[in-house]
Amino acid sequence: MKKKYVTIRDIAERAGVSINTVSRALNNKPDISEETRKKILKIARELGYVKNATASSLRSKQTNIVGVIIADSANPFYAEVLKGIEAASRKYGYQIMLMNTERVYENEEKAIDVLLQRRVDGLLITPVQDKAEDIKALMQRNVPFVIVGRHFEEFEVDEIHSDEIKGGYLATKHLIERGKRNILMISGYLFKSAAYMRLEGYKKALREHGMPFREDMVIVTDIDIENGYQAVQKALNEGLKFDGVFCYNDLMAFGVIKALKERGFQIPEDVAVIGYDDIVYSSLVCPPLSTIRIKKFEMGFEAFRMLLQKIKGRRKRRKRVILDVELVVRETT
Known part of the structure; x- marks a missing residue:
């Protein structure tokens, strides 16, 4: 043989x-x-x-492999973050090992175990966040890792995320400036830092314009196209009156637009819609989607650089990086 x-x-x-x-x-x-x-x-x-890289890693005690744990490989947002991670890994001579959790905490725990068994040099994680025991365990084991796209209030970790409060504020303020006074927010689950911070931005914009916050104008659901579609159908079936919709992400906004069109609403004349993330398809839907643009590639690239600093021992203190966001106005507002 x-x-x-x-x-x-x-x-x-x-x-x-x-x-x-x-x-x-x-x-x-x-x-x-x-x-x-x-x-x-x-x-x-x-x-x-x-x-034989395995033999080399045994001698050097480094694999030059970074484990990447993402929440949803089907979401174009993560694809663009991953592009940044891959670009940085190539630049600095590393390989990545990718695992997808499908936004399930138990999958996240298993992914961490598998990657550590493979002796990766460090981890980049977009956590589910309904629990944090796995992150605490990593801190106790002194494993180099960086949280990507999320923020933990309860403890200090290396993390990089967007200015989510500003993003929620800009989106809501824009709808108000377009004359909208009954703004529905379709949010992701509020245990996610991005969801509760975007909600804080929504509330801030309402306060600044003397408009009351109404709990019935916030629908909390999962974050795919179908969830956005079902959320608007539910609101309309229950007789909720709204003339603007702020969506947690662009995928949900696509579902919202579909539902509104089916019910005979004109966008943006009857109901204005704004998304979040500015994924690649957002300028291609009809009508093109207004949204909040975040620095997805930069997030991935800088996350890798932050992790490399930890792996190489060049930084001891915890580091938190907050990336700026911007409003992108198209034809749905």
Whole structure:
């Protein structure tokens, strides 16, 4: 049976040199002749030699692999954050190992265990946040990790997220300035930091414009297209009157637009709609969606740099980075 992988012993036998000489040639050590080095590298290519990264990591005690745990691989928001992570990993000579939790806490716990068993050098995590025992355990084990896109009030961790209160404020203020006075907010579950901070921004804008906060004007649900669609149908069926909708994310806004159109509403004349995230499809829907743009690529890239600082021991203190957001006005407001 043919061997699965070529070893340095195979190269040494073909070249007629010692295993140590092959190792030094492959690792570009200076104390062998150029002629010998070229000969060994040529044989390695011919045989299809691939470096054994596992053996190297055992010697160095580093794998040069970072574990990435995302909440929903189907959400274009995470795809754009992941682009930033991948760009940074390539720049700094690392690989990533990706796991998707589907927004289930138990999956998040398992993902952390699997990645630590693989001896990754550190973790980037977009946590579910309905529990935090796994994050506390990581802190106690002194594992390098960075929280991406979320904020923990109860303890200090390395984290990077958007200015969610400002985002919620800008979205609601824009609807008010468009003359909307009954603004429905369709929110994600409030144990998520992004959801409760966007809600705080919504409340802030209402206060500043002398408008009361009404609990019946906030619908809390999951954050996909279908959830936005069902939330608006429910509000309309219950007779709730609204002329503006602020959605937790763009996906929900797509569902909201579909529901409103089916019920005969003109957008934005009857009901204005604003989303959040500015994912790639938001400018392509009909009508194009007004939204809050966040720095998704930058979030991923900077999260990786923050983690690398921890892995390399260049930073001891906890670090929190808050990225700015901006209003993008299109045709739904």
